[in-house]
Amino acid sequence: CISCPDPCGTSLCETRNGQTNCSHCEPITLELCMNLPYNYTSYPNYLGHRTQREASVSWESSLFPALVQTNCYKYLMFFACTILVPKCDPHTNQRIPPCRTLCVQSKERCESVLGIVGLQWPEDTDCTQFPDENSENQTCLTPDEDVEECSPSHFKCRSGRCVLASRRCDGQADCEDDSDEDSCGCRERGLWECPLKKLCIKHTMICDGFPDCPDMMDEKNCSFCGKDELECVNHECVQRELWCDGQADCSDSSDEWDCVTLSKNMNSLMFLTVHRSAVDNHVCADEWQENLSQLACSQMGLGVSTEENPVIQLQQGGPFKTEIVLVDGEMQHQKWLNLHSDWKSKNVSTLHALLVNGQMCRSRSKVALLCTKEDCGHRPAARMNKR
């Protein structure tokens, strides 16, 4: 006893009731049959599949696309789809069968081809179950002249034969007239070509925040941000000063990613670095506490802080707001952040939201941490039995 489809409500079917009176029209989602002259189907189909998902992984869903490549019958794919995703009558919500002639001709022309490779025609396709074309009391489906002979997963050769779409432009001729290797540029195929690698992607994938080209060129030059702005991963522009302020300003929150990191210095100590306003800052150790170390480690996706004394005392200089350091041979001002004076009462979940700039670091110490990764992937040791 299984749940009826949504239009019937969510109550369980009564015993023996099965899915009677549950039939409804639903949009066709089966990739193989997306180019039919109808868009709605009704389940179960004529092969006994209860859902389109079940149909999509069925033996028949593999069989028919393979068989159609043999060019055994022009309307084989149309027939296959009328039994995999039967047309739904919007008035009665009932499925409309293929006509018997279509079934008979498909079987007559293609069954023998299957026999050559030792396979059998699907058992559930007994053509006598389908009505005759001239039947007065039942409608049935026949192909129009202009029906698509190939499924969306296939490429139609100039000769009319269907070959797998994945074999188009693969450098090897699969159509007898080599037409599957013609016009192989992305543009000719309605796709966009990654500039450096000859990879074709859909136009909808350009500037959508997910890199698809190996060099990420599909996500470049997607926005024109002002001088004081930075580009979010989804290509919105956000004020530089709002970067890593503890509040998500990009709608994908990317201005708040990777705000807290650890940077090595020459002694291999890991200094805590906060990327406030798109500039890396050290963190002054004034008032630093153990729970802040734990928060920092956790924010970096690392387990717990293992450093008992995470504060590094600097040797020279007085209380400072900036420190001059050598970066790639150039003198640069290294900025500092301090804990907010009332950080303990602030209700925030990130470390960087507790920090402010422009204050003196009285202790002249910066925070350094050692975080350990949480344990993973270990199975308990096998138990030993004395024999």
Added chain:
Amino acid sequence: ILGGRTSRPGRWPWQCSLQSEPSGHICGCVLIAKRWVLTVAHCFEGRENAAVWKVVFGISNLDHPSSFMQTRLVKSIILHPRYNRAVVDYDISIVQLDEDINETSYVRPVCLPSKEQLVQPDTYCYITGWGHMGNKMPFKLQEGEVRIISLEQCQSYFDMKTITSRMLCAGYESGTVDSCMGDSGGPLVCEQPAGRWTLFGLTSWGSVCFSKVLGPGVYSNVSHFIEWIEKQIYIHTFLMN
């Protein structure tokens, strides 16, 4: 799992069962952190409401709950925004539990690979689950050893679908060991140096596993999704409270 064997209890401590009433076990899932679980997006088709789900850990026999079992409710379900049900691409989702699990020898997280860490063809890995065995649904967790297959070779088995870089194939041409209905969302793990087990795949789709057409199983390629997983966990932990 087809062609597998019953697992010793506790052997796969990251395996969990995604359950919903009245059916009980619907899909497998994998513990990756104290409050986070991975599974596939198609498990939630028509059931995206977090309130109808619970996640069971530390269980071996679905019919006999043990004292090692832990159950958590689901706080939120994060489906991959590019998940496409028609072609079963980007089939991955993250589940946030309502509270942390207690780590025991029966309930432990698996390691995640890095973005660059790819499993090589011909590597032998393990799949686990309570899915169909070909002749019956098991009560006890099953395990099976499968071989990683290159995407090119895998494409040759599946005429009707495109095998994308978001997918990983594993199994055998003859389909002797394969995942099956009910294993979805469960782990494909490979042993790494120092005896660490790393999650490279999540059971996603394949041919009808006990039909005449066999071939390998197709798994969501976890390495491909690492950055997305990390960002989502960060956003939901630190930015959404």
